[in-house]
Amino acid sequence: MNGAVAPPPPPRPVEVPDLAAYRLLHARSLADPEGFWRERIARFRWNRPPDRVLEGDGPAARWFPGGRLNVSENALDRWVDDGHGNAAALLWESEAVDAWRRPEEVRRFTFRELRDAVALLAGALRALGVEAGDRVTICLPIVPELPIAMLACARLGAVHNVVFAGFPAQALLDRIEDSQSRVVITADGGFRNGKPFPLKSVVDTAARRTPLVQRVLVLRRTGEPVAWTPGRDHWWHEAIDAATPAAPVPVASDATHFLMYTSGSTGKPKGIAHGTAGYMVQAALTALHAFDLRPGDVGWCTADPAWITGHTYTVYGPLLSGAATVICEGPLGFPDWDRAWDVVERHRPSVLHSTPTLIRAWIRQGDAGLRVRDLSSLRLLASVGEPINPTVWRWFREVVGGGRLPVVDTWWQTEAGAAMIFPFPYATPARPGSATLPFFGVEAGIADAEGRLLEGEAAGQLVIRRPWPGMLQGIWGDPRRCHDTYWSSVPGAFVTGDAARRDGDGCIWLLGRTDDVIKVNGHRIGTAEIEGAAVAHPAVSESAVVGLPDERSGEAILVFAVLHPGQEASAEVERGIVRSVEEKVGRLARPREVRFLPALPKNRSGKILRRLLREWAITGRVSGDVTTLDDSSALPA
Numbered sequence: 247m248n249g250a251v252a253p254p255p256p257p258r259p260v261e262v263p264d265l266a267a268y269r270l271l272h273a274r275s276l277a278d279p280e281g282f283w284r285e286r287i288a289r290f291r292w293n294r295p296p297d298r299v300l301e302g303d304g305p306a307a308r309w310f311p312g313g314r315l316n317v318s319e320n321a322l323d324r325w326v327d328d329g330h331g332n333a334a335a336l337l338w339e340s341e342a343v344d345a346w347r348r349p350e351e352v353r354r355f356t357f358r359e360l361r362d363a364v365a366l367l368a369g370a371l372r373a374l375g376v377e378a379g380d381r382v383t384i385c386l387p388i389v390p391e392l393p394i395a396m397l398a399c400a401r402l403g404a405v406h407n408v409v410f411a412g413f414p415a416q417a418l419l420d421r422i423e424d425s426q427s428r429v430v431i432t433a434d435g436g437f438r439n440g441k442p443f444p445l446k447s448v449v450d451t452a453a454r455r456t457p458l459v460q461r462v463l464v465l466r467r468t469g470e471p472v473a474w475t476p477g478r479d480h481w482w483h484e485a486i487d488a489a490t491p492a493a494p495v496p497v498a499s500d501a502t503h504f505l506m507y508t509s510g511s512t513g514k515p516k517g518i519a520h521g522t523a524g525y526m527v528q529a530a531l532t533a534l535h536a537f538d539l540r541p542g543d544v545g546w547c548t549a550d551p552a553w554i555t556g557h558t559y560t561v562y563g564p565l566l567s568g569a570a571t572v573i574c575e576g577p578l579g580f581p582d583w584d585r586a587w588d589v590v591e592r593h594r595p596s597v598l599h600s601t602p603t604l605i606r607a608w609i610r611q612g613d614a615g616l617r618v619r620d621l622s623s624l625r626l627l628a629s630v631g632e633p634i635n636p637t638v639w640r641w642f643r644e645v646v647g648g649g650r651l652p653v654v655d656t657w658w659q660t661e662a663g664a665a666m667i668f669p670f671p672y673a674t675p676a677r678p679g680s681a682t683l684p685f686f687g688v689e690a691g692i693a694d695a696e697g698r699l700l701e702g703e704a705a706g707q708l709v710i711r712r713p714w715p716g717m718l719q720g721i722w723g724d725p726r727r728c729h730d731t732y733w734s735s736v737p738g739a740f741v742t743g744d745a746a747r748r749d750g751d752g753c754i755w756l757l758g759r760t761d762d763v764i765k766v767n768g769h770r771i772g773t774a775e776i777e778g779a780a781v782a783h784p785a786v787s788e789s790a791v792v793g794l795p796d797e798r799s800g801e802a803i804l805v806f807a808v809l810h811p812g813q814e815a816s817a818e819v820e821r822g823i824v825r826s827v828e829e830k831v832g833r834l835a836r837p838r839e840v841r842f843l844p845a846l847p848k849n850r851s852g853k854i855l856r857r858l859l860r861e862w863a864i865t866g867r868v869s870g871d872v873t874t875l876d877d878s879s880a881l882p883a
C-alpha cells in the first residue's frame with residue numbers, strides 16, 4: 247500500500263499475523279457470521295449458550311439470542327476460577343503527588359479482590375432494592391469505586407447509567423429522569439487539578455427537582471462536609487459493612503447492560519442502550535485484536551471510565567481479556583503533562599491508548615520529560631475519538647514509540663459499543679491519518695448524499711452495511727428515534743454521522759461529522775444543546791453554534807447570538823451566555839467566543855446555515871451556493 251508504514255513483527259504469536267490472514271478472516275466473518283462468531287464465543291462463560299448468533303436485521307437485530315450470561319462473571323469470577331485470582335486487575339493512583347511526584351495513594355486490586363469488592367457492593371445495592379433491569383445512575387470521580395459500581399450493577403443484571411462527574415445538576419437530572427433511575431451512586435466529591443470539587447451537592451440539587459430518586463449511595467472520597475437526607479442517603483462504607491456478597495445474576499443476551507447518554511443533532515441527549523452479549527463479545531475481541539491484551543498484561547487507556555471509551559477500554563475490554571487496567575484520578579495535566587510518563591514508569595503498561603487531544607498536550611509539554619523516563623514496557627500505542635493528524639501520529643510513534651511500536655488509530659462511536667475500524671497492529675500497514683480497515687463482522691460502506699452506496703474509491707457518508715455485535719440496542723425509551731436517526735436514510739445500513747473517504751486499498755479516512763455534532767477535547771457535544779442554553783439567556787432570541795478548528799481542543803465552540811429588539815450586545819451579555827452554557831450543558835462545552843449578529847443566515851425553509859457561518863468564521867468569506875439564503879444581509883460583508 248502506498249505511503250503505508252509496515253506493521254512490526256508480532257512480539258508473540260497472534261491470530262492475525264499478516265494482511266492476508268486479516269482479509270481471509272474478515273471475508274469469512276461476513277460470509278458466514280453464524281460459524282465465525284460461534285467459534286469465537288466459546289471463550290466466554292455462558293449459563294446457557296445462545297441458540298443462534300444473529301436474528302433479525304437493521305435496528306431490530308438481536309445478537310446471540312437465547313443465551314444467558316453475566317458480564318461481571320465473565321470479567322472477574324471466570325479469571326479467579328481459572329487460577330488468575332492473584333493477578334493484577336485494577337491499578338489506580340491518586341492525583342495528589344508528593345514532592346518526588348509519587349502519588350499519595352496507590353490502590354491495587356487483584357482479580358480476586360476486585361471480584362470480592364464487586365460482589366459486596368452488589369449485595370449492598372440489592373439491599374437498597376436494586377434488581378435486574380433497574381437503572382442505576384452512577385456519578386463518581388475517577389476512583390476504583392467507579393468501575394466497581396459499574397461491575398456491581400452488571401452483577402445484578404441492573405443497567406448502569408454512568409454520568410460524567412463534571413456535569414451540572416441539570417444535565418445529571420435530565421439523565422436520571424430519562425433513564426428513570428431510582429438509585430444514584432455518588433461521592434462527597436472528587437479531586438481535580440489539585441483541588442477538591444463537590445459532587446453530592448450536585449446530586450442533591452438534581453434529586454430535589456424530581457420525586458424519582460429514592461436512594462443515594464455516597465462514597466466518602468474528599469471528607470468534605472455534605473448535606474444528608476436521612477432514609478434516602480446511605481454511606482457506601484456502611485452499606486458494604488452490612489452487606490452479604492451477591493452472586494452473578496444470569497441475564498438474557500439482549501438484556502440491556504448499560505446506557506450512555508450522548509449528543510446528536512437535537513437539543514436532547516439520547517440514551518444509547520447497549521445489550522449484554524453482543525457488547526461483551528466485541529469489547530473483548532477488539533481488546534484482543536486491536537490492543538493485543540491478554541491475561542497477565544497491563545493496559546492503560548487514559549479515558550475517564552464515565553465515557554464510552556472508558557467503559558469499553560478502561561473497564562470492560564481489559565478485564566474481559568484477563569488483563570489489568572490502569573486508572574488515574576483527575577485530568578492528566580496535573581502537576582503537568584509529564585505525569586503520563588510517571589504512570590507508565592510506575593505501572594508498566596504494555597498498551598498506551600489515548601486521544602489526539604492528549605497527544606497534542608504531550609507535544610506541547612515537550613519530550614524532555616518522557617526521554618528521561620523508562621517507557622520500555624510499552625508495546626503498542628493507540629488513539630481514539632478524533633481524527634489524528636499525520637504529524638501528531640508520527641510524533642506519537644517516533645517519540646513515544648521509539649519509531650518501533652504500532653500506532654492503532656481506532657474509529658468508532660458510542661453507538662458502536664467498541665472499535666469498528668482500525669489497523670490490526672501486526673497485520674495492517676498503518677496509514678498516518680487513516681483508521682484503515684474494518685473489524686470482523688463490520689461491513690463499512692460509503693454512501694452519497696442521496697443515500698446511494700458507492701463502490702471503489704469514494705467519499706461520502708460513512709455507513710455500516712449490516713448489524714454488528716456491539717451495536718446499540720436502541721435509544722432508551724424511544725425505539726422509533728433509533729430507526730429514524732440511524733437506519734432510515736440509507737436502505738439496510740446504519741448511518742454513522744461521519745464523512746469518510748475510501749481509498750484504492752479500501753482504507754477509510756475519516757473526514758469529520760456530517761451532522762451538528764462537534765468534538766471538544768474529545769467530548770462529543772451537540773451544537774443544538776449549546777444553542778438551547780444560549781437562548782435561555784433572556785437577551786438572546788436566536789443562536790447558532792459552530793465548531794472551529796483548534797490546536798488545543800480539536801474543535802472550539804463559537805456561539806453566534808441574535809439579541810431581542812432593544813437588547814444591546816455587551817461583555818456582560820456575553821458572560822451571561824457563557825454562564826448559561828456552563829450551567830446547562832457543562833464546563834466542557836464552554837464557548838471560546840460569542841459573536842453577535844443582526845440575523846442568522848437561513849435557507850428559505852428556515853434552516854440555519856451553520857456551514858456558512860463556520861466558513862465565514864474561519865475564512866472571513868462565504869463561497870459556493872448562497873442562493874438559498876433567506877436574508878443575505880445576515881452575514882456582514
Ligand code: WTA
Nearest residue numbers: 630631632633655656657658659660756770
Ligand atoms: C469521532 C468515541 C476520526 C467520529 C469512541 C465519531 C473519530 C465520534 C475517531 C464518536 C477516529 C471517533 N478518527 N474520528 N479514530 N474515533 N471519532 O461517541 O466523529 O464520543 O462519530 O465515541 O468521534 O464519538 P463518541
